[in-house]
Amino acid sequence: MINVFFIGTGGGAPSVRGLPAYLVRKEGINVLLDCGEGTQITMIRHGINIMSIKVIAITHLHADHVLGLPPLIQTLSMYGRKEKLYILGDVKKLLEESFEDTHFSPTFEINYVNSYQDTSIKITPFPTCHVIKSQGYIIEEKERINVDAERLKKEGITDWKILRSLKEGKEVEYEGKKLIPEDYVIKKKGLKIAYTGDTAICERVISAVSSSDLLLHDSTFTMDINASDYGHSTASDAAEVAINSGVKRLGLIHISGRYKSAEPLLEEAMKKFPKSFVPNDLSYIILH
Numbered sequence: 493m494i495n496v497f498f499i500g501t502g503g504g505a506p507s508v509r510g511l512p513a514y515l516v517r518k519e520g521i522n523v524l525l526d527c528g529e530g531t532q533i534t535m536i537r538h539g540i541n542i543m544s545i546k547v548i549a550i551t552h553l554h555a556d557h558v559l560g561l562p563p564l565i566q567t568l569s570m571y572g573r574k575e576k577l578y579i580l581g582d583v584k585k586l587l588e589e590s591f592e593d594t595h596f597s598p599t600f601e602i603n604y605v606n607s608y609q610d611t612s613i614k615i616t617p618f619p620t621c622h623v624i625k626s627q628g629y630i631i632e633e634k635e636r637i638n639v640d641a642e643r644l645k646k647e648g649i650t651d652w653k654i655l656r657s658l659k660e661g662k663e664v665e666y667e668g669k670k671l672i673p674e675d676y677v678i679k680k681k682g683l684k685i686a687y688t689g690d691t692a693i694c695e696r697v698i699s700a701v702s703s704s705d706l707l708l709h710d711s712t713f714t715m716d717i718n719a720s721d722y723g724h725s726t727a728s729d730a731a732e733v734a735i736n737s738g739v740k741r742l743g744l745i746h747i748s749g750r751y752k753s754a755e756p757l758l759e760e761a762m763k764k765f766p767k768s769f770v771p772n773d774l775s776y777i778i779l780h
């Protein structure tokens with residue numbers, strides 16, 4: 493199970509929607525995708541624990557995606573954080589200069605990495621097509637391995653050590669019979685979430701996000717604007733990507749402040765890809 497919290501679903505300048513920030517939560521591991529201005533304020537005001545963020549992945553250095561990061565790190569230090577923070581994206585110079593200029597040094601170690609993985613998730617970047625260097629992220633749940641407890645019970649095997657060995661992929665001798673893991677193990681493919689950050693419609697995004705359970709794609713404008721000229725996408729472009737990459741659901745994000753209502757964007761996307769939605773700030777989605 494993965495939860496995605498939509499903290500800021502706008503883009504460019506703040507509007508009724510906040511600037512880009514998305515929190516992906518998987519079994520106590522919290523990953524923040526982008527950190528626009530105001531992100532920490534929104535999170536703190538709405539009881540979302542900023543201390544629990546383990547990984548922050550920034551797509552690019554445009555202000556609307558990154559200027560919430562230096563103050564967030566300063567607050568984590570004021571709260572006395574000791575735990576290491578992993579940061580993906582090209583932000584080392586920005587952070588170090590901002591720390592120096594504001595006479596601040598973090599109370600915890602920052603580990604600048606290109607990708608991240610632990611026992612339950614993996615985060616990898618992919619290049620997008622924007623007006624400056626920018627990358628999206630794929631968050632994948634590791635394959636889940638469960639033992640077919642029903643079958644073992646039917647066969648009278650209840651010893652947890654046998655269950656554990658089979659789960660670890662080891663063959664087990666039981667009452668003269670050889671138990672083979674493949675016969676008792678049920679593998680379930682992990683969930684895949686793709687976040688583009690800012691991008692025009694392009695092939696490399698389509699191939700990177702293929703078969704995602706959830707795609708969060710740039711949908712800054714409606715079709716009457718030539719979004720590609722600005723390195724952005726229309727809702728219709730996002731739907732096109734969703735179709736061509738075979739994703740299950742499409743979330744339209746980075747909505748321009750010019751749209752007081754998201755209806756025109758949603759209508760445009762739904763014509764091509766019915767499983768589209770426009771998340772509002774402070775909403776969330778649970779994926780199983």
Ligand SMILES: [Zn+2]
Nearest residue numbers: 503504556690
């Ligand atoms: Zn942006």
Ligand SMILES: [Zn+2]
Nearest residue numbers: 552554622690
């Ligand atoms: Zn941008």
